[in-house]
Amino acid sequence: MSDQRFAELKNDLILRVCRGEKVERTPVWIMRQAGRYLPEFKEVRADVDFFTVCRNPELACKVTLQPIDRFPGLDAAIIFSDILVIPQAMGLEVQMIPGKGPHFPDPVREPSEMSRVKYPVDIKKELQYVFDAITLTRQRLEGRVPLIGFSGAPWTLLSYCIEGGGISGSGMNHAKLWLYKYKEESHRFLKMLTDTVVGYLIGQVDAGAQLLQVFDSWSGDLSPDLFDEYCLPYLVDIAKRVKEVHPTIPMICFAKGSNFGLTKLAQLSQYDVLGIDWTIEPKVAREFVAGTNKVLQGNMDPAVMFAGQEVIDREVERMINSFGTQRYIANLGHGMQPSMTIDSAANFISSVHNISTRLASEKVNKQE
Ligand SMILES: Cc1c2[nH]c(c1CCC(=O)O)Cc1[nH]c(c(CCC(=O)O)c1C)Cc1[nH]c(c(CCC(=O)O)c1C)Cc1[nH]c(c(C)c1CCC(=O)O)C2
16 A cells, blocks of 8 residues: 555554544544635735646645644645636636635536537646646655545536536526436536546546545535435446545545435445534434444534634534544534634644543443
8 A cells, every 4th residue: 555656654543544443533634724714825825826826736735735734733634726627627717716716707507508518538638737736745745644635526516617606505596407407418417527527536546645535515405306316326436436446545525415315325335434514413424324334524513613712622522422533534514714713723623632532532432
């Protein structure tokens, strides 16, 4: 398993958890741990556009390492990039508008416009800059923590390609119209995205990624019926095909808000870890995946980060008590936000360390 190109790993806690091994404490990382709540990130972004950072391996590496340098308690790094590099690789223009988020000037509103979507994609040519950033970051990490690679999931990517941005709270009427009215075309587009995602994830592992996360950020907007038809099969297919090439690479699937889908995801897919947000009690999620060996990741409400150390400690303790200290990766139920403080991130991380160490040694964990 050791890769001659890189230093030996000094902290493999998160990988041991993914393999189902018993650990001395719960590993922790934070979605969007690199970002605008860090002054050193804002400094980089002051001169450079968002996607320019993504496309420049030196800069992407630099901002990936910022939270690792600042918070030695983090148990993983995640490569700095965005899920929307896939639509870009498929020939669609994506801009990042400050204060607004992603914007597609020319979204694929009608199936007749699918001819604009490039497929198959020459992944090495279009996304080599991500692979280079990963290899460079693995080198500069010097084995401190494992490096997570990631991709958006097909449905979430499709929703951006059709809506063009501004998804939160939009109702996603354009994207859902496809699912209800243009079934065949929706499946064709999802298959194109899936094939691209699979090649992209395999390329990330080849470049040095030690763990993969698939973000289905908008799966929770779909009814169970639509989830079963348009999310689940593609999520299952991605893990299967990546594992055919890289059988030992741990994979995390975060289908945000799709609590009803957890049982099927657990039973049908080869993901090692399933992420959950705060809308499900960890104990209940454990019941949903019972009989499988899935590890769970999550799920603190990001809003807790604004409430101060005492409340963060209290909520982390409640969360770890509900998950148990084993087969568990601590995280927020969604990402860090620009208005959150550095102290809140530091508090969350140290809280997970302290509380999970105590609970693991007390053996109060009901999983054992
Ligand atoms: C839906 C989604 C996107 N991008 C991503 C998702 C899935 C995760 C989720 O559900 O949040 C994934 C993503 N985007 C980013 C990362 C970096 C790695 C990390 O977690 O530290 C990751 C893993 C950087 C980013 N991606 C983005 C930023 C902020 C933009 C900036 O620096 O100007 C960062 C640090 C921009 C982005 N990119 C996207 C949105 C909706 C936005 C706007 C959000 C905002 O403005 O807060 C699309």
